Amino acid sequence: MLARFPLLAFAAFAAFASAFSKKHSSTCDNLQVINEGQPAGELKSINGIQIYHAYPQKKQRIYDSAILFVSDIYGVPLLENKLLADSLARANHLVIFPDLFKGDAINASDPEASLNLGPWLAKHPAPDIDSVIASTITYMKTNLGVKKIAGVGYCFGGKYVPRFMARGKGIEAGFIAHPSFLEADEIRGIAGPISIAAGELDPVFNVTLRRNAEDILQQMNATYQTTLYAGAPHGFAVRVDMNNPRQVYAKESSYLQAVRWFDAWF
Ligand SMILES: *[C@@H]1O[C@H](CO)[C@@H](O)[C@H](O)[C@H]1NC(C)=O
Ligand SMILES: *[C@@H]1O[C@H](CO)[C@@H](O)[C@H](O)[C@H]1NC(C)=O
Ligand SMILES: *[C@@H]1O[C@H](CO)[C@@H](O)[C@H](O)[C@H]1NC(C)=O
Numbered sequence: 001m002l003a004r005f006p007l008l009a010f011a012a013f014a015a016f017a018s019a020f021s022k023k024h025s026s027t028c029d030n031l032q033v034i035n036e037g038q039p040a041g042e043l044k045s046i047n048g049i050q051i052y053h054a055y056p057q058k059k060q061r062i063y064d065s066a067i068l069f070v071s072d073i074y075g076v077p078l079l080e081n082k083l084l085a086d087s088l089a090r091a092n093h094l095v096i097f098p099d100l101f102k103g104d105a106i107n108a109s110d111p112e113a114s115l116n117l118g119p120w121l122a123k124h125p126a127p128d129i130d131s132v133i134a135s136t137i138t139y140m141k142t143n144l145g146v147k148k149i150a151g152v153g154y155c156f157g158g159k160y161v162p163r164f165m166a167r168g169k170g171i172e173a174g175f176i177a178h179p180s181f182l183e184a185d186e187i188r189g190i191a192g193p194i195s196i197a198a199g200e201l202d203p204v205f206n207v208t209l210r211r212n213a214e215d216i217l218q219q220m221n222a223t224y225q226t227t228l229y230a231g232a233p234h235g236f237a238v239r240v241d242m243n244n245p246r247q248v249y250a251k252e253s254s255y256l257q258a259v260r261w262f263d264a265w266f
Contacts, residue, residue: 062145070157075105199232
């Protein structure tokens with residue numbers, strides 16, 4: 001009999017906690033990242049740029065706010081990227097995902113393609129990527145009526161969300177996962193709340209760079225979060241080995257990290 005009391009207390013607490021969390025972030029109920037199936041969004045050509053649109057359940061003619069999805073090197077063709085955009089849309093966001101590489105994304109199924117990245121990266125320098133992102137932001141504001149933009153950035157794209165979180169550049173709140181080529185000055189320029197997902201096994205956003213980022217954000221008194229996932233390799237928020245429980249957890253949890261971040265700070 002006595003042994004039941006802690007259980008009852010736990011049940012009461014759980015009921016309370018669930019009522020509490022419902023009140024504060026209804027969008028998190030039953031949310032899961034989608035790992036397979038067909039993309040639900042639509043691809044449109046806007047001023048010569050292919051842009052994937054993932055819509056929330058309640059489709060509208062105009063949207064007050066939206067998420068800009070800044071991808072990895074595999075871009076719009078990669079199924080996991082479109083499904084991740086769809087997953088974010090399921091949390092009640094319009095998600096806008098431009099082809100940063102104008103048809104020249106790396107083919108993820110071709111092992112040769114990602115072997116020699118140097119020349120490909122040289123073909124897609126920061127000013128070109130900046131210009132695609134800037135014109136996508138203009139499209140969101142003028143054509144879609146969006147007033148407030150949040151950004152998510154993965155790998156390659158993890159550099160550009162901070163760049164566009166500088167004051168007046170257009171992104172007000174951000175989430176990035178395992179960023180590549182992210183520089184200290186880009187972190188210092190961040191003007192809004194930023195959440196970062198890092199992988200223990202990522203050689204790119206490694207322990208040194210993560211701690212530097214934390215030091216900078218702390219010195220800035222930024223509203224920030226960094227979460228380190230055990231056993232998570234570079235790219236884990238997008239592509240994981242579905243047979244590896246640590247990787248599956250890291251992907252799912254980093255998705256919810258982004259959703260919760262925007263529930264709270266966007
Ligand atoms: C990507 O690479 C795979 C394997 O080499 C190939 O079968 C496929 O056609 C390529 N896709 C594109 C769009 O080039
Ligand atoms: C992390 O990467 C940076 C930049 O490439 C490098 O300077 C640093 O030594 C690396 N840290 C570790 C622990 O490997
Ligand atoms: C840090 O930011 C918070 C929230 O804006 C503010 O309340 C606090 O005073 C700031 N701390 C310092 C040391 O500036």
